[in-house]
Every structure is written in structure tokens, then in C-alpha cells.
Amino acid sequence: MDHINKQIINMLQKGFPICDSPYQVVAEQIGLTESDLLERIKLLLETGVLSRFGPLYHAEQMGGALTLAAIKAPKQRFDQIAKIVNNFPEVAHNYERNHELNMWFVIATDVPERLTQVIEEIEKKIELPVYNMPKINEYFVGLKLEA
Amino acid sequence: MDKIDRQIITATQAGLPLTPQPYQTIADQLGISAEIVMQRLSSMQKQKIIRRIGVVPNHYRLGYNFNGMTVWNIADEHIDKMGKKVGQLDFVSHCYHRPRHEPEWHYNLFAMVHSKTETGVKQQISAIAELLGDYNLGHNVLYSTRILKKTGLRIDSKNV
Numbered sequence A: 001m002d003h004i005n006k007q008i009i010n011m012l013q014k015g016f017p018i019c020d021s022p023y024q025v026v027a028e029q030i031g032l033t034e035s036d037l038l039e040r041i042k043l044l045l046e047t048g049v050l051s052r053f054g055p056l057y058h059a060e061q062m063g064g065a066l067t068l069a070a071i072k073a074p075k076q077r078f079d080q081i082a083k084i085v086n087n088f089p090e091v092a093h094n095y096e097r098n099h100e101l102n103m104w105f106v107i108a109t110d111v112p113e114r115l116t117q118v119i120e121e122i123e124k125k126i127e128l129p130v131y132n133m134p135k136i137n138e139y140f141v142g143l144k145l146e147a
Numbered sequence B: 001m002d003k004i005d006r007q008i009i010t011a012t013q014a015g016l017p018l019t020p021q022p023y024q025t026i027a028d029q030l031g032i033s034a035e036i037v038m039q040r041l042s043s044m045q046k047q048k049i050i051r052r053i054g055v056v057p058n059h060y061r062l063g064y065n066f067n068g069m070t071v072w073n074i075a076d077e078h079i080d081k082m083g084k085k086v087g088q089l090d091f092v093s094h095c096y097h098r099p100r101h102e103p104e105w106h107y108n109l110f111a112m113v114h115s116k117t118e119t120g121v122k123q124q125i126s127a128i129a130e131l132l133g134d135y136n137l138g139h140n141v142l143y144s145t146r147i148l149k150k151t152g153l154r155i156d157s158k159n160v
Helices: A003-014 A022-030 A034-046 A075-086 A112-126 B003-012 B022-030 B034-046 B076-087 B118-135 B154-158
Strands: A050-057 A065-071 A091-097 A103-109 A137-141 B050-057 B066-074 B092-097 B109-115 B136-150
Touching (some): A003 A022, A003 A034, A003 B050, A022 A034, A034 A050, A050 B003, A075 A091, A075 A112, A103 B136, A137 B076, B003 B022, B003 B034, B034 B050, B066 B118, B076 B092, B076 B109, B076 B118, B109 B118, B118 B136
Antiparallel strands (some): A091 A103, A091 B136, A137 B092, B066 B136, B092 B109
């Protein structure tokens, strides 16, 4: 990836302006034309370098709920458990990780009560405890790219 | 949050239009003025309903192939102070205080780190350990060995 794209990503991580022609404002700061900037953002999205560009909404502030949860899945049952967990539409991401707690997933629900329900339903189906680790405090979300 | 806010949220959930005047584009879709769209977005930002208007990068696509979930055991009375410090490090993308699950899980500070090399990620972990000093009562690093599910983000399906 070239230097300009890195600059674009770093700029866009800081917060996009709210004004009539915001791309023009950002383009000027980077030294690009507005249409060049738009073209580059389009390409970064199309190639999957960027997952998303736009307002990043706070699930909790919108009345929803979000948590990180983990399971100690025995090796011989791992795939079966993954299938059960993934079947819940509320499970957004699920990763296998190298630890005794070897399955880590994010649950996102429209209302907080549903979160507890999903956890209980998973526990009932897999007959194992789900370790619920909702955030108590957030210190940072974002990433600055190396120049 | 009222009906107009919710309409704006629905209209922008997939992303901001890539048009020279994106707020005007949203306004045209909803049949309201661009001023109202901008006012509402600013106000939702102030209320923290919107974290920020910006990008979500795909770490793997950016060449960051070593993504570790570092977890630390910090005394509760020091966690806010130390969490803020760790969150300020350049290579930390997410930093949270989460509950312990004793006796199996005594880590309460989570920091995601990203590097292009294995050496790089090890240096980052050492840097966090050094920053925490005696406040660190134990730590671990969990790497993802397989993506079992990834949805919710529009573009992700292309990357699986």
C-alpha cells in the first residue's frame, strides 16, 4: 500500500468532518483532488483493505448490548460446539484461540435482556459454561498505522 | 433518539455515500435537508451514539498478520490508570477492562496488538510489560488460530 493510502486511512480514523463538502476538506489536507480521494476510498473498500467507512455506532448507546464470551471446548466436540454457537444470529465474530478457553466470540443484541438469554441458551445446548466478559471500561478503540 | 435519527442510522449503517456532498445525498434519500442531517449527526456524536465518522481497517489486508489478544492481571485499584496508558500505545487497537473469572481466568485488562512480523508482536508485548512494570501481576497472549465466524460487517464476506 502506498504512502498516500496510509495517510488517508490515518486521517479517516481521526474523524471525518461534518460539513457540505467533507471529502474536499480532507483532500486538501492530504494534497489530493476531491475526485482522487473518492476514487481511492472506493478502491480501499472494494479490495477489502477497509471493512467500512461511515459513522461508527455505539451498540450500547443505541439501546443494544455487546459482549465478549469464551468457552472451553473439548477437542473432540470443538466443531459441533462451533456450529451451535455460530447458528445464533446474535453471534457476530467467533475465533478459535490457542488457550484452554479456545473459543472466543462476540454477541451483539438489540436489547440487553436478549444477551443473557443467548448465553443461557448456548450453555443449555452445549452443556458447558460460557464465560461472559462484557467490557467494564473502554480505554481505546482505533489504530494508527506505521508510517 | 427519534424517528429522524433512526432513519439516518439506517441510511448510513452500510457506510457514508461516496459522493462529493454525502450529507446532501442522505438528505435527498430521506426527503429532509442536509442541514438537519448534519445537525443530527453532530448531536449523535456529542451524545456518543456515534463513536466517530471514520474507517474500520481490515488488519490482515493491511499486512498485519500477527494479531494478538494480550491479557493482563492488574490490581483493580490501578486498572483505569494503567488501562489508559496501554490504550495510548500506537500499536494497541482496542483496550478494555473486563471481568475476571477466578480461579481459571485472572486477567482483567485486554489489549489487541497488531504487527506485520512475529518479532514485532513480541516487542509490542515486551513494551506493554515494561510500561506496566510491577502493576502487571501476570499476562498471557492469545492468537487466533482460525476464524470460525465473521459477519456483521458488510465487506467481510468477501474476505473469508
